[in-house]
Amino acid sequence: MNRFAELLDRVAFEHSRNGKLRLLADYFRTAGDPERGWALAAITGALTFRHAKPGLIRALIAERTDPVLFGMSYDYVGDLSETVALLWPAPEGGMGHNAPPPPSLADVVHTLDATPKAGLPRALAELLDQLDETGRWALLKLITGGLRVGASARLAKTALASLGDLDPNAIEEIWPGLTPPYLDLFAWAEGRADRPQTSDPAPFHSPMLAHAVEEADLSTLSPADFIAEWKWDGIRVQAVVGRAPDGQRVGRLYSRTGEDISSAFPDVMEIICSDGFGEAAIDGELLVVREGRVEPFGALQQRLNRKKVDAKLVAQHPAHVRAYDLLAANGEDLRTLPFVERRKRLAAFLARGEPARFDLSPTVPFESWEDIAAFRRDPSLAGAQDAAPAIEGLMLKRADSIYVPGRPKGLWWKWKRDPFTVDAVLMYAQRGHGKRSSFYSDYTFGVWRPGPHGEELTPVGKAYFGFTDAELRQLDKWVREHTTNRFGPVREVEANRTTGLVLEIAFEGVQRSTRHKSGVAMRFPRVARIRWDKPAREADRLESLEALVGERKQA
Template sequence: MKDFANLLDRLVLTPSRNGKLTLLVDYFKATPDPDRGYALAALTEGLDIKGVKPALLKELVLERMDPVLFQYSYDYVGDLAETISLVWEPSDIEAASEEDDRLSAIVERLQRLGRSETRGVMRSLLDRLDTSERFALIKLVTGGLRIGVSARLTKQALSIFGNKDVTEIESLWHGLKPPYLDLFAWLEDRTEKPVLATPAIFHSVMLSTPVEDRDIATLDPADFAAEWKWDGIRVQLSCAGGRNRLYSRSGDDISGAFPDIVEAARFEGVIDGELLVGGTSRTNAPTRTFSDLQQRLNRKTVTAKMLEDYPVFIRAYDILFDGAEDVRPERFLDRRDRLTTLIEQQAPNRFDISPLVPFSTWDELERLRADPPDPVIEGVMLKRYDSVYQAGRAKGPWFKWKRDPMNADAVLMYAQRGHGKRSSYYSDFTFGVWTAIPGEGDVLVPVGKAYFGFTDDELEVLDRFVRNNTVERFGPVRSLRAEPEHGFVVEVAFEGLARSTRHKSGIAMRFPRIARLRQDKLPKDADRLETLVAML
């Protein structure tokens, strides 16, 4: 555990990408199996320790610390792992062998434990580990390291370590499991490249980059195909050996929530597309909004009524495997021909293909982008005719050109501290708009939450306002003074609106960000809920 803790400490303090790569490569070289495999899983958010939750960790620390003092400490530090690692007072430290405190030994022990045993083992570990090791342990068991290292960067480090192409590593990734013994054996040239025996696995998706003004000036429209960008969720349907599986873009198996799609697939291969609610173009039924799709998301099972009320389908974008043949190295147009043939053979109410948008100039496409034919369209995709399907977000082959965002002026209502580098600042903001409530008059109702879009200088301004205008505290949340004549107005940019039963307003913004600080406006001049309802 000590080596893993040292790695995390050094990664947190190393800002440069190349510096982080060097640290990772050196760690993989110096660390034996299976420790490095479990570290790899933690760095790529692939480690699953179900028995330890943040609530349990808080209960453990409150056995030894005044709850008010802990809350003040947590509020100041802003990170649970860092707070507990610093305030924990060891008692009755039990001796443990170096072997017991290896990363692999700790992970495997925690994975075997029953719920009733977890509390005592975690208490014991926190007692005998030092501050850095406690921090690493808590990060390990709660996931989400927040140390500035992405899964992609970690795979790049593996590529350097093993002198292998990162795309080869990507092609294997979702067919292997921690502690990745076969992967490291191949990277060190001790065995041949692993052969994936599991059918219907997830393959890393190809991502696009946003179009910027200078991009359009350098691109030739004759080199690109355009498709509508649909407002659903990106999915991958993998079918092999009689087994069908539906995955989110991050590789989560969501088959249980969408059995209607999984059972309807009648092909061997892997396709990439957008999951939507409503009817396909092949049935001439309308496509429904993202808020309808939300009714089906994050469910392990669905009822027959939900299947009937919210029918889903896949609007296919691309094909990765045609049968057992890997067609990712083929040109986009050739893959699209294969995809068209495949989709034509599938159930018309469950599958269609995303149509190409004809255009000859960027000005023409920009007009189409600004006024698309369907409200479920959020922009256009640009794909080079000769592009291969490659994992990750390489700039050049695919671009996304979204519609200009909607804007509204809203009033800050609540604030929370951020995490990591922002743990000393109030940087997470909930904001609202005005509406009339019988018997109460005009009140603010929340419509969204944002934690980015502002500069470091603007963050200083926002943080200072929170500190000087807090009227109530709810744990880490600060309720802010927000009156018609006194408060803080921000211009919020967002990409859409959806009905929401969780918000008192009945509306939630999609992908909001703070676009400008409107210190020139009084809260009474902010937008009203009726304006957002009209937008919706």
């Protein structure tokens, strides 16, 4: 457990993704079975401890410390698990000369699993006595469900895949059928055994992805080979339904990376788990559709990243799957069929059961690439009408393409619409992390609005990419030379009618927001250009952003 805790502690401070991967891979290579398997379970969230609540931990520490000192300490540290881990007194007389080795993560899992609720305080106290500070911290984080260490499930699986030469998606595909401590999975990753046979009735299928395309690329392609569809502005999902050996129907909703997001979408789950739905694996876009109309991405965002949802939220933002591919049906793998054939089967599948909350993503008929370019500029030309705000661009898929996991060359293309842009004034800059820790690389920018003393800037967003390394150096220099105030890692810069740096910000949409003082929040803002030439007073005004709320650009 102490070793696992050290890993978590180190990973939490590491800024670079590559660095985190190396730390995780190094641990997986050296920690041994079954410890590393339990560690993988802990990081991927496959471990839950129902009975350990913060109240129990508070009670344990209250028995062992002076309440005044505990209060001062908690105030100072600001985190209960960490305070308790640091304060926990060494056991009376130490653990003795013949003390057993500290508990492994496997010991911790078994102990907590085998202990009835009433015995938990004592069992937990014994574990805390045997661990060092980092071990105690990790244990308390783990059992209270607060294990946020900056390592996602996906990252852990990618690190595991790197032990051998596996594609992380290959792990995702079999993941739902595996159980901790994953001995078979590690054996496979290390080339000591075959791919584990899982009998998961509703497995994830590694998705096929598209390459971005520019107008110039299209001239080499023949329009007749392709089928066009709208690119919907939701999230890519897979709805998979199968039947377990005992005859039970099993349904799951997966994100693009194979994360099981079923629990966040009970409305979709109700449909796919009903008897009439059939057994299938559907690839599609998850959207919020209200009264037949697709809502902008912001509405879907309300439903994402939630473990549980309440009925009100579901009613307000009803989820919907716009299906565009059928990967399997009634136990048959369809991925080797051409796309045009899979689409036919998908249409037939949806026509047969007419499941609520599902529809077929329509094709967009076209003759030439000029047609496609025109539809991209204005989707209503191709009949998108009021769905236009939910359209992110067009997908071009070869009619004869089989379904190839990953991002194969030449089969699928995506052509996104142009982003919105706004000219904003740089107001604050913050130092970055890792490689950028000596650069002011995170920029808060604002636009003009009327204030009590004339025009004033109101912050509307923050951007930290979109510029080249050379531009970053120029921006950093500008910030250092125009600093008017410092707050820790943040610098306030000159930003007024006469002096200020204008940044052209590209973004995907605007939403009303109560959290931002300006009342609007931008989606996916990034620096498109540095407008060294433009006077600050000519930057945009708040009205121009407000006018875009819920809009998609009509170029």
